[in-house]
Amino acid sequence: MKNCVACGMPMNVSSDFAMNDETRNYCVHCARSDGTMKSFDEIKEGMTNFIIQTQGLSREAAENAALLVMKNLPTWKSHFV
Numbered sequence: 302m303k304n305c306v307a308c309g310m311p312m313n314v315s316s317d318f319a320m321n322d323e324t325r326n327y328c329v330h331c332a333r334s335d336g337t338m339k340s341f342d343e344i345k346e347g348m349t350n351f352i353i354q355t356q357g358l359s360r361e362a363a364e365n366a367a368l369l370v371m372k373n374l375p376t377w378k379s380h381f382v
């Protein structure tokens with residue numbers, strides 16, 4: 302099992318991976334339709350909206366929660382210096 306390097310989501314089955322490709326290090330939610338990985342801002346925005354929908358947080362709280370997750374991922378290290 303791998304975790305997405307961009308959002309931390311566990312990827313268990315091939316449909317969790319970008320382009321159904323288990324050799325990729327990022328998940329289907331973090332891939333653009335052409336298969337490339339989304340940018341920091343695109344992923345932050347997607348996670349923020351996801352948290353608002355699933356947890357009903359305010360936009361500001363959801364954005365903070367998204368940033369907290371991303372802060373723990375080495376992929377985005379350079380965004381938090």
Ligand SMILES: [Zn+2]
Pocket residue numbers: 305306307308309310327328329330331
């Ligand atoms: Zn992801």
